[in-house]
Amino acid sequence: GNSVTQMEGPVTLSEEAFLTINCTYTATGYPSLFWYVQYPGEGLQLLLKATKADDKGSNKGFEATYRKETTSFHLEKGSVQVSDSAVYFCALEVVSGGGADGLTFGKGTHLIIQP
Amino acid sequence: NAGVTQTPKFQVLKTGQSMTLQCAQDMNHEYMSWYRQDPGMGLRLIHYSVGAGITDQGEVPNGYNVSRSTTEDFPLRLLSAAPSQTSVYFCASSSAEYQETQYFGPGTRLLVL
Numbered sequence: 336g337n338s339v340t341q342m343e344g345p346v347t348l349s350e351e352a353f354l355t356i357n358c359t360y361t362a363t364g365y366p367s368l369f370w371y372v373q374y375p376g377e378g379l380q381l382l383l384k385a386t387k388a389d390d391k392g393s394n395k396g397f398e399a400t401y402r403k404e405t406t407s408f409h410l411e412k413g414s415v416q417v418s419d420s421a422v423y424f425c426a427l428e429v430v431s432g433g434g435a436d437g438l439t440f441g442k443g444t445h446l447i448i449q450p
Numbered sequence: 451n452a453g454v455t456q457t458p459k460f461q462v463l464k465t466g467q468s469m470t471l472q473c474a475q476d477m478n479h480e481y482m483s484w485y486r487q488d489p490g491m492g493l494r495l496i497h498y499s500v501g502a503g504i505t506d507q508g509e510v511p512n513g514y515n516v517s518r519s520t521t522e523d524f525p526l527r528l529l530s531a532a533p534s535q536t537s538v539y540f541c542a543s544s545s546a547e548y549q550e551t552q553y554f555g556p557g558t559r560l561l562v563l
C-alpha cells in the first residue's frame with residue numbers, strides 16, 4: 336500500500352535557522368507529492384507540490400525536490416521565522432486505473448520557532 | 451468567495467446519537483472528500499466524491515455515510531456515534547480528482563461521550 340513517513344517532532348528552532356523536515360514515501364504507482372501546513376485552529380493549506388520525479392516545488396521560501404531514487408520529498412527553508420510555527424504534513428497521491436484514492440498523509444511535524 | 455465551509459465548529463454527542471456534519475464549497479469543484487484527524491495519526495480519508503451523485507469509500511468509512519446531491523454540498527452522517535469517532539473532521543474540495551490543490555475547510559471538532 337501507500338504510506339508516508341515523516342519526523343514527528345516537535346522540532347524547535349531559533350529564528351533565522353535552517354530548516355529540514357524529512358519525508359519518505361512508499362507508493363504502489365507514480366505518486367504526486369505535497370506539503371501541507373496547518374496553523375493553530377485552522378484547516379490545512381497547500382504549501383507546495385511536485386507531480387513528477389526531479390520536480391522542485393517552492394513557495395514562501397520553502398522548497399522540496401521529488402527524489403524518486405531515494406523516495407523522498409524533504410522540506411527545506413533557509414531562514415525560518417516565528418510565523419512559520421505550525422504543523423507540516425507530507426502527503427502523496429497515486430493515480431491508478433480507477434482514478435485517485437485521495438491523499439495519504441504522514442503523521443505531521445510540529446515546528447516551533449523561537450524568537 | 452467563502453471557499454470551503456463546515457458546520458458546526460464543535461459538537462458533543464452521546465454514544466448512539468446521530469448527526470450530520472455539513473460541508474459546502476462555492477468554487478464549483480467536482481471533487482470533494484472527508485478526512486478525520488487524530489493525534490499522532492495524520493489525516494485519514496473517510497469518503498470522497500468525484501461529482502454529484504457519485505461517492506466512494508476511503509480508508510476508514512465504517513460508521514459514516516455520505517451523499518452528493520449537488521456540486522456544492524457534501525454532508526457526512528454519523529448514524530450511531532461511538533467514542534472512537536471522537537476526532538476533528540475536515541472537508542476538502544478540488545477542481546480535479548488528482549494533482550490539484552485540495553482546499554480544506556476549518557474543521558469540525560466532535561466529542562462522543
